[in-house]
Amino acid sequence: MQILDRRLNPSGKSLPNRQRFLRRAKSLVQEAVRDASAKRDIRSADEGGEVSIPLHGIREPSFHLGSGGIRDHVLPGNKEYREGDEIPRPPGGGGGGGSEGATDGGGEDAFRFVLSREEFLSLFLDDLELPDMAKRRLVEGADPAWHRAGYSVSGSPANLSLPRTMRNSLSRRIALKRPKPEEVQALEAEIAALEGKPEHAERVLALRAELERQLLRTRRIPYIDPIDVRYRRFEPVPRPVAQAVMFCLMDVSGSMTEDMKDLAKRFYTLLYIFLQRRYKHVEIVFIRHTHEASEVDEETFFHSRETGGTLVSTALEEMRKVVADRYPPNEWNIYAAQASDGDNAAGDSQKTARLLVDTILPACQYYAYIEVGREGEHGIPGFPRGPTDLWRTYEALVNAGAPLAMKKVRHRREIFPVFRELFAKRGVTEGASA
């Protein structure tokens, strides 16, 4: 008799099976995840949760008897029936007993189960990808890592490979028949033993000559020769930058309502989740602006109110400063998302455009502009609202070929589609469309 405690065994033994199951049911699950995520709000978008998928796609078939024919049932709990009684068929046609009803699986048309946060996200973001442009930079801006690559005959003393050097030395010494110290010692000992004994004088002479020759050979053939020396060789291998910084720029002037900020926040959240899945380390910088810009913490960014005019260029200027200060573009993948209601002071557009094209865009992997508006704002009959100042400015840049993504968002439910469109795997959306 043995009692074993298995509680500490690694758990998740069925994880591989689960992964297989998810792969198998991927398209079904993905559909369910989309449906589920449309219903929930973004803050909980990155949580796992229950999804239900149709059962037919994952059925395991086996031979079963269908309905019809003669069935026998032996049932317990007879109350009033006598032999020969006839009983009307119960509705549903299954007969008196439910014992066989369960096997056909007809009772269940949906299969419910719980996805973890990781699984949910990976299915949700599965067909999204960073824009190609960003990936190219990922390699270019690489910081090389050094990998071992064999041996070389030159190098720094720190990289001297002793085993390899000694091996070469040994084989050279053997090949050139360099006398071993033991042999020299043996000769010396023999000479010492025979010396002073006249009968061996001749022998001693010969031995001395031999010793002389050996020592000479030892001097001529060095123990370690420069040609033996080997160094460990290293080769630089480009290493992709595995860290990213995300700039959140937002107009917080009076014209931005809480609703608009909420929309912006939802977009930032998504972007953050998305980046987090692709980079080991993601930092966020919040820059808010009115007629002047400052870097703030998240709480202030979303919740404190400011009054003042609107100068977009100040935010870009602040971002440039922060980048120059802390995030050199060759070490960081820089993503920026700007949210605004589109207002900008009339004289600022030129400056904004210049800043963007000259300094910001070249440093960024990706720059997205989200124009938030009030729900139902567009399309009010009689009040056709034209493109905003900022939209016109950016549209001109896009038309000139600047790598800039821009979208309009009016309602919470548009956030997902817009985000998906921006990062869809094929045909990166760089042009503007509303």
Place this chain on the structure above:
Amino acid sequence: MNVIMKPESRLLYEGADWDFDTLMRVHDACEELAGAELGLDWYPNRIEVISAEQMLDAYASTGLPLFYRHWSFGKHFAQQEALYRKGYRGLAYEIVINSDPCVSYVMEENTATMQALVIAHAAFGHNHFFKNNRLFREWTDAKGILDYLEFAKGYVQSCEEQHGELAVERVLDSAHALMNYGVHRHRRRAPDLQSEQKRERERREHDERMFNVLWSTLPEKASQPTTSTEEERRRALLQLPQENILYFLEKSAPRLAPWQREILRIVRNVAQYFHPQRQTKMMNEGCATYVHHRILNRLHQQGRISDGAMLEVLHSHSSVVMQPDFDDQRYSGMNPYALGFAMMEDIERICRAPTEEDKQWFPDFAGCGDPMPVLRHGWAEFRDESFVLQFLSPALMRKLRLFHLVDDSGQPVLRVDAMHDERGYRRVRRALARQYDPAWQDPDIQVVDVDLGGDRKLVLEHRVASGRLLEEQEARQVLRHLASLWSYDVLLREVDPASGASLREHAVSPPR
């Protein structure tokens, strides 16, 4: 039960908490009673304490501690987990594996009393049944199963590495669809899973070198029509008709790679391992429930478990053996625990205090006094179907108020064919026994022919019983799996065994 111990404080445990010493004490106390009073005979026990999550894990792979990987187990796990998390379903208190040593998993959440119940139930009840029942003795290899599962898991994994997960998954899917048709029902040789691996390799190499009728490409003399004896001979070479479809495919499917045959064999061996469990579910549970009931009552009598603990035992025992009536919302077929336990108790009653009726029906053991030899004999030599036929007494049928209902889809009404009275006892009993007979419950499907002269079409036959045809859509899906293993067309003919007339045909071509 003639010695009643003095109620001194010899409790095995107090309260709900337990530790490993408690388990040990409980096990030893149960062992003493199981041996001395019940005369049981068991494999050495191994009790493993696991957490709820591990219990779910074990569920997912049909209760086996280690198993090859397949998505369907992930599906079952997800399903069980969702039900469990939402509180729709509790977890089993234990899982026991027919192996030597006999492994019982007990959950850490159980109270001390539950652990005692579980140990008596699984580690002695089920264990005795596994070791002694004829079906288990002849059809399973308790010593080899754990090693074989280890081999199977490793083998499937190496196939995945070599041929890709998807290719392996396709074979496993198809094999699982036919798993119920992967057992030999009439064979005498006990399996030896330990040398399975080696023997299989040798045999496969041998087979590959040998003549296979399917590949015979010698031109036949066109003028001579194939004689019936020649056809007979070829059928005999292919061992037709064959009820074990997986076996047939493993041996004769023309285009399977050796590793695919081996996977079919693994699925087949696992199916064979589980086959006795299906046929003895009711008896097995009845035996275990009877044993835990006897042992725990005795422990209580001896003052080794407290009154409170005994109440907990009774509570959980009575919910396990609850049998709702057929018109009850909760009814979902006969509860194997309820019927099994009721039959064991009934046998005990017949041995100790038989009525005239019992003496008439069971002359060979009514009133013999000691029920254990009778029960042990029953547990060893019968399966559910024959056990019911042999031991279900009129008294119990009256008690359960069993009746036999016939549902003929050709008739507008259901008919009560027999009930618990003098005229009906034997008929009710026979009908109930059939409910436990896989041969009556599963469609009888066999491989009957291969069209060797033509396009190598595989012909199967379903001998339709009581006019019950196969569920068509699912049957087609299974046939598609079958066709993908066979690689040529497959035809399933549903025939009326009396007239030989074909009632329906399903033809499926392999996927291209």
